[in-house]
Amino acid sequence: MQEPAQLAGGLILRAFDGFAPSAAILDAIAGRRAAGVTIFRSRNVESPAQLRSLSASLQAARPHGDPPLLIATDQEGGQLQAIGEGATAWPGNLALAASGSEALAEGAAAAIGRELAAMGVNVIYAPVCDLLSDGSALMGTRTFGDDPELAARMVAASVRGFATDGVGATLKHFPGHGAVVEDSHYVLPVARVDRATLATRELIPFSAGIEAGADLVMLGHLAVPALTGGRDVPACFAPEIAEELLRDEMRFAGVSMSDALDMGALGGPEDLPGNAVSIVAAGVDLLLTVHEPELVDEAIEAVTLAIADRRLDMAAVRASASRVIDLRRRLGDRVEPPGLEVVGCAEHAALAREIAERAVTLVRDRAGIVPLRPPSSGRPVVVSPAPADLTPADTSSYARLGLADAFRERGFSVDELEMPMNPGPDVLQALRDRLVEAPLAIIGTVDAVMHPGQARLVDLLVADGVPTIAVALRTPFDLAAYPSVQTHACTYGIQPPNLLALVDALTGQIPFRGQLPVRLDSALEVAR
Numbered sequence: 001m002q003e004p005a006q007l008a009g010g011l012i013l014r015a016f017d018g019f020a021p022s023a024a025i026l027d028a029i030a031g032r033r034a035a036g037v038t039i040f041r042s043r044n045v046e047s048p049a050q051l052r053s054l055s056a057s058l059q060a061a062r063p064h065g066d067p068p069l070l071i072a073t074d075q076e077g078g079q080l081q082a083i084g085e086g087a088t089a090w091p092g093n094l095a096l097a098a099s100g101s102e103a104l105a106e107g108a109a110a111a112i113g114r115e116l117a118a119m120g121v122n123v124i125y126a127p128v129c130d131l132l133s134d135g136s137a138l139m140g141t142r143t144f145g146d147d148p149e150l151a152a153r154m155v156a157a158s159v160r161g162f163a164t165d166g167v168g169a170t171l172k173h174f175p176g177h178g179a180v181v182e183d184s185h186y187v188l189p190v191a192r193v194d195r196a197t198l199a200t201r202e203l204i205p206f207s208a209g210i211e212a213g214a215d216l217v218m219l220g221h222l223a224v225p226a227l228t229g230g231r232d233v234p235a236c237f238a239p240e241i242a243e244e245l246l247r248d249e250m251r252f253a254g255v256s257m258s259d260a261l262d263m264g265a266l267g268g269p270e271d272l273p274g275n276a277v278s279i280v281a282a283g284v285d286l287l288l289t290v291h292e293p294e295l296v297d298e299a300i301e302a303v304t305l306a307i308a309d310r311r312l313d314m315a316a317v318r319a320s321a322s323r324v325i326d327l328r329r330r331l332g333d334r335v336e337p338p339g340l341e342v343v344g345c346a347e348h349a350a351l352a353r354e355i356a357e358r359a360v361t362l363v364r365d366r367a368g369i370v371p372l373r374p375p376s377s378g379r380p381v382v383v384s385p386a387p388a389d390l391t392p393a394d395t396s397s398y399a400r401l402g403l404a405d406a407f408r409e410r411g412f413s414v415d416e417l418e419m420p421m422n423p424g425p426d427v428l429q430a431l432r433d434r435l436v437e438a439p440l441a442i443i444g445t446v447d448a449v450m451h452p453g454q455a456r457l458v459d460l461l462v463a464d465g466v467p468t469i470a471v472a473l474r475t476p477f478d479l480a481a482y483p484s485v486q487t488h489a490c491t492y493g494i495q496p497p498n499l500l501a502l503v504d505a506l507t508g509q510i511p512f513r514g515q516l517p518v519r520l521d522s523a524l525e526v527a528r
Contacts, residue, residue, distance in 0.1 A: 055120020109161025173220025
C-alpha cells in the first residue's frame with residue numbers, strides 16, 4: 001500500500017531545463033516524486049535524436065518495476081509545435097477544419113503520434129477542443145473553428161489518429177475557452193455563459209473526444225460561474241466541474257489533469273503548494289508543474305500533509321493515483337516504437353502539403369486579380385509582419401519561411417517589405433510611399449483585429465487604388481478589420497506548407513478548395 005508521500009508524488013508532472021536530464025529530475029524520478037515530465041521546445045528539444053535519447057534516459061531513471069513515465073508535449077501543429085527542427089511542420093487545426101476532411105485530421109494525428117512515439121513521447125497535449133471566439137487571438141489557429149459539430153468530428157478523428165501508435169490524447173481546455181477572450185497566462189478569464197449554452201456549444205467537442213477514447217482531459221484555467229454556483233473559481237479548483245460534470249455527467253473514466261500551474265490565473269509561484277491541495281481536493285488526478293524542483297517538492301509535501309490530516313480524502317487520492325498508474329501501464333504496453341526515420345519523412349511532408357492545399361481559402365476576389373500573372377512592368381511587393389509569438393502558447397517565432405520566400409521558392413519574382421506587428425503612423429507613411437506605385441501589393445496580416453496598424457495599411461492602399469491582395473495568415477477574422485479590400489485569402493498559419501499552398505493557389509497551380517471554418521459578420525459573408 002502506498003504511503004501518503006508516494007501517493008502525492010505520483011500525481012505530479014514535472015519540467016526541467018536541459019537537453020539532457022538534470023540531476024534534480026533524475027532524483028525526483030528515482031524517488032517516485034514524479035509521474036512524468038512535460039517536454040518544452042525552448043527548454044528541452046534540440047533534435048529528434050536528442051529527444052529520443054533524453055526520453056530513454058528519463059525512463060531509465062525509474063525504480064525497477066515501476067510503469068513507464070508519462071512523457072508529454074504540445075505538438076499540436078500550426079502555431080504550437082513543441083518539436084522543432086527535423087519534425088514535420090504541420091499546417092494546424094484551423095487548416096484541417098477548413099479542409100473539412102476527417103480523414104486528413106485522423107491521418108495527421110496518426111503521423112504526429114508516430115513521430116512522437118519515435119522520439120519517446122507517449123502523451124500529447126492535444127487535440128484542442130475549444131471553439132474559436134470572434135476576433136480573439138488567444139486560441140488562433142489552434143482550434144477547429146467555431147462550429148461545435150465540425151470541431152467534434154475533427155476532435156474524434158484526432159483522438160483515433162493519436163492512438164494508432166499508442167500516444168495518449170489530451171482533450172483541452174475543459175470546459176472550453178470558446179466563450180472568453182482573456183488570456184489565462186495572465187488573468188483568470190470568466191465565461192459568462194449558461195449551462196444550456198455550454199451543453200450545446202463548448203461541451204460538444206469534449207463529448208466527442210471522450211466517446212472516441214481520449215486518455216486525458218486537461219482542465220483550463222478559466223471560471224464558469226454557471227457551473228459553480230456563481231463563484232468565479234478556476235475550473236481545476238471546482239469539484240462541480242472536475243467531478244460532477246466531467247466524471248458524473250460526461251462519464252469520463254480516464255485521467256484528468258490541470259493546465260500548467262505557473263499561469264497568472266492561479267496567482268504567483270508561491271501559491272503552488274496551496275493550489276496543489278485545492279486541485280487534488282477538487283478531484284483532479286494529475287498536476288502539471290513547471291516550477292523549480294524545490295517548490296514542486298513543497299507542493300508534494302503540502303499534499304502529503306493534507307492526506308495525513310484528512311483534509312484530503314484518502315480513497316479519492318488513491319483513485320486518482322490508480323488512474324495515473326493505469327495510464328502509465330497502458331501506454332507502456334504499446335508495440336515497439338517506430339524508428340527515427342519516420343520523423344519528418346517524405347510521406348508525412350506530402351500529407352502536410354495535402355492538408356494545406358485542401359485548406360487554403362479564397363474568401364473573395366471582386367477585383368479579379370486571381371490567378372496572378374507577372375506584371376508587364378515592376379514587381380509585386382509582399383509585406384508582412386515578422387513572425388512572433390502572440391501568446392506564451394505559441395511557437396510562431398521559430399518560423400523561417402516568410403511569405404515573400406514562398407513566392408520566390410515557386411519562381412515568382414517579388415520585392416519584400418517587413419512591417420512591425422502594429423505599425424504606427426510614420427511606418428505606415430513610409431510603406432505607403434513605397435507601395436503607391438507598385439503593380440500589386442500582397443499584404444500578409446496576423447491578427448489585424450488586435451493590431452490595427454496592419455489593417456490601416458490595407459485600407460490606405462485600397463484608397464490609393466493600389467491593386468491589393470490581403471492574406472489572413474492566422475484567422476479569417478482579419479477581414480473584419482479591413483473590409484474594403486476586394487481580394488482576400490486565408491492560409492490559417494505560417495508554416496511552409498500553408499504559405500506554399502497559398503502561392504500555388506494564387507498563381508493558378510492548384511484550385512482554392514478550403515471553406516471558412518468560422519462565421520464572419522453577415523456583411524462580410526460574400527461569394528468567392
